[in-house]
Amino acid sequence: MPETPITDWLEVRPQGLFVRPGGFFIDPVTAVDRAVVTHGHADHARPGHAHVLATPETLAIMRHRFAGDPAGAQALAYGQRLRVGDATVWLAPAGHVLGSAQVVVEHAGGRAVVSGDYKRRADPTCVPFEPVTAELFVTEATFALPVFRHPPVAGEIARLLRSLSLFAERAHVIGVYALGKCQRLIAELRRAGYDRPIFLHGALEGLCRLYEAHGVVLGPLQPVTAVERRALAGQIVLAPPSALADRWSRRLPDPLTAAASGWMRVRQRARQRGVELPLVISDHADWDELLATLDAVAAPEVWVTHGREEALIFAAQARGIRARALSLVGREEAEDGG
């Protein structure tokens, strides 16, 4: 048992979660002096902090996105312990995207785990999630409704490849978030034996190169602009979701619009986005995985953030866990497209 309750030293401030004995914030939404960042997505990694502690991969992603920033960066590999003020900090893999980590903070005999975003499925582009037992667990709740149960990825990839053979004259353009989903989808396609070039919207190229520099093999990639319009017939083209509904897509021959996201599970959401081929591929834990994680972490207290808190709090309380919603400004819904 901790000597002091964790709630005495882990505070919710307008900027984000603050670890008082260490004097640092975790994933603050505005620029602060000291920040620990779980992963490179825009709703977690912000520019302008004076000092940043994160995995080497996350720091590389931040430098790529913020043109060199952060200046005062300290890399911490998974499992490596670091004394910060009166607290001990270490990072555990979160399985969300390359470099994504749970922040483990120990102080006065107690341990809190702030998981950031996480998933439990195998992902060829990042290290799998490791549950760490704790007194307090902060969890995301992006897909915290029992209707969200992600199907096996291999089945979704097979649907995409079937469509490609049936509509062989149409470019299959898939909306993917630039960090994580893009590279995971490519890696899963390669795993399914798809070895043709995959075409990229310009906004996706940089992070693909960064992944490859970190040892993730993505196979032949080409910018869309490198080939004639006709050559894109029957090819896979990846683009940020915003480009699908925009004039950019007009350069493609008879495009068939797909999207890879956990949201695609719900028809109304897929239709709103005008998607013809919804692929349910998510980088977040689904309902069953959220509950399994609560069991594995075995924390008597859980704070829920980042999405649909109500159902998860209900289910946690039914398990005898003290659970409450943690309303963090700017963190209402995942910004990584699920």
Next chain:
Amino acid sequence: MRAFADLIERLVYTPQRNAKLRLIADYLAHTPNPDRGYALAALTGDLRFTHAKPAMVRELVAQRVTPELFALSYDYVGDLAETVSLIWPEKELDGGGPPGLAEVVETLTQAPRGAVPGLIEAWLDRLDANQRFALLKLITGGLRVGVSARLAKTAVARLGDRDPAEIEEVWHGLEPPYRGLFAWIDGQAGPPAVAETQRFRPMMLAHPLDDPAADGLDPGAFRAEWKWDGIRVQLAAGADGGDGGHLYSRTGDDISGAFPDVMAAAAFDAVLDGELLVVRDGVVAPFNDLQQRLNRKRVMPAMLTRHPAWLRLYDMLFDGAEDLRGLPFDARRQRLEDWHARVRPSRMDLSPQLDFADWDTLAALRAGARADQVEGLMLKRRDSAYVAGRPKGLWFKWKRGPLLIDAVLLYAQRGHGKRSSYYSDFTFGAWRDAAADAPALVPVGKAYFGFTDEELRQLDRWVRANTVDRFGPVRAVRPDLVLEVAFDSVHRSTRHKSGVAMRFPRIHRIRWDKPAAEADRLATLEAMIVESAKGPAATEP
């Protein structure tokens, strides 16, 4: 079940007709009998399960899922079948594997009511989420995948390199799972035999025409009739049909169930072509009145009294067992008139033929027909046989000119499929005469066709440059652009804020030149409303 579920899933999201056709044909080509036959029946709306009800499904899920979690989920998803299909707890499969489509259909058709919940529950335990969705939609009768019976049959035709009309010829004598049909399509047997009185004969259709004189048509070679504004139907009534005959829509859908009044009058042995209308005291009611009778499985007695159906006859295809379709139009017309005089059926009259010596006379008649109940004129060659489909040079529809107003563009919405990157659905408004000196634009209609590809590009550009607000896929624009909107007619409507509803509005011209202040007023539109009493009478149009 998996292949069927995949098909349903793809169809739900696929807007283009051609892509739908390909998906269906591909499914039919790769799925064995009898599964593909039942899938086809599901698409054409020929499967009914009377015992499976949404309430039953709700009770099943209530036994498996905590009510609070179900309520939160249903609230988020919004559709019962979808919520249940997603939330159903997945147990370890029992090794039996998912049931086939045929197993589900055949078991459910024969099962007594009391056994149905247990069956559904056991199936839900053996299926994945997409298959559960397909199962629930299938048995509760609401596939809603945007596929008409006609489209599904066209896919069958494509599979066997046949003309869709050939499928229609035999369709109405067939029963799921259509083994005979597929044997024929696969080239393993001849066309399935069908009882003469039970089948739909593909209709003869007309080509549109702008000006018969300019097209060099000889007035002496043609007959002219009014083109009534109802729905074109075929009445196949047979003394030995055993079930009182069938009323078919132009696409071969059986709509007999919605028109018991017409069917009760069909106590003879003939196949007739005509226009289905609502007629009160000899006066044709507006199309909207007929609309209320369509799409109903059951008709209440009050509806039969208030909206009495009527058949205005154009042509005769069979007199008893005698096929008249090879005879010239004039000869068929004579047979129709003789038959009508002899049989005197109730609820049916003949569409009159119009007297004219030259096109000018006819043009004047057409111009006078500004009434709601007439869409224009039909011209039929006197020597034309009744040929299925749209043969060239025989029949023409000479529609009256459209009505036009100048309206102001208010909102634009992104389209679907090919048009998903374009703002292609346009809501437009007319000026309301406000009591004070603040005239306001009130939305009067929505159009998403009529423009060329180039005009679409121009409109899209204009919308993007003149957006003042956004709501999801919809943009509100500065009320500056005038559109000339063409439409067939306008009706009173309590469902629209403007109080009017336009029929077939389309963008006729973009009036880049016209100031918005000079667009039409709502009062102009109201003046174009045709009340039912003013229409041409049945006997003297």
